[in-house]
Amino acid sequence: MTDIRVNSNSEETQETTHFGFETVNKSEKASKVAQVFTSVATKYDIMNDLMSGGIHRLWKRFTIDCAGARPGQRILDLGGGTGDLTAKFSRIVGEKGHVVLADINNSMLNVGRDKLRDHGIVGNVHYVQANAEELPFPDDYFDCITISFCLRNVTDKDKAIRSMFRVLKPGGRLLILEFSKPVFEPLSKVYDAYSFHILPRMGQMIANDPESYRYLAESIRMHPDQETLKGMMDDAGFEQTQYFNLTGGIVALHRGYKF
Template structure:
């Protein structure tokens, strides 16, 4: 399930692999903009406050529905088992936690820094009868209020790119994992198929913001989301960050022409 080969890729942006931001002193990326580190979390919170109600619809639009297949692969990789406990970081409206529980996984903590997203996730859980074994917690992934060595799996799907200090998130994920526990990240990545690149760019920067305006009444938030994908570290850079955070046996699998990737690491 892993892909450790060295694929050709463009160099990451200056801010991609640094903590907290890597831009000029005291700044970090917010899409293509440099903003003060102290302001990014509130800016990201505003984005997801705005999009929460339409988030699931827009996920289908953004990925042409392919995100559903990616998430199924991701949940399978998590390996749900009744004896395992999951911490779902940036869990938003609940897709990963729901898949975990439906797959026979043990207790899950659905966490997100954004209470608007958690509220949508809670409503979706109630409508699906998936409340048992599921806790909803407002959590900053850079400072997880959970004891060391307390969960068996940590997941983050389409959330790491919105975090200010990505390396700190990875360190926190390792800290809360029990020995033998596994961290998995699903995220949009760097397209490596040359023929796809111009189509992907046109979709991201021309079509997507217009759809955001039409469907969610919010062009700017979806412009940010498209830009944040481009600012995220490439596959090899993220793998190296995971190793720096102390995770071991780091691998990644590319999906759908390298549009997305699943990264895996273990606490040994």
């Protein structure tokens, strides 16, 4: 959501958005998010395992299953960070396929590149530093786009979804894996307690960075709920849009098609 802030002294109108629970100028958010992910990049994988108890691997496996990727296809793993989905897609599409691991943050991209190369994943994977709102790819280019645990950090989510729609081929599909809103009230209370009390402490102990992990918790709460995000995809032109609640709605996978 974007608000309008008027500076009464200069009569200058500025667009604002959220950075966690903080209201910031829209032009400032990208740099603030960059600072967070530059800080957490080297500890990102281990913190994912600790924070989710390893369940994030099951969420990502479900995403791969729903993506329907096939040999020879062209896949964009947007905001792909350390490359978990890219690694799986690389094996599926094979030598005749093509996977682009794109991330706006160069530190995350470097960690992902090093990790995949250490695992012998080369040849059909390419790395691109890219802004989701202005994707540097031709129209109708990819068979499938995934964006996992990234969209909530994007400044203009509607613009990013439209950009993804543009670069998808007709018949292509977009899958958005993201933290969402728990569907059971008792779970929501437990989740809040975990996010705002335990998570920052883990960030302090493991990564010596409680503030970045506090932001990550806050960004989840500010992200659109399941139905709102579905509507945003519909508005961008996607069809047959649906979502799957995972782990009681703590995470949701949205999928839509371009026809």
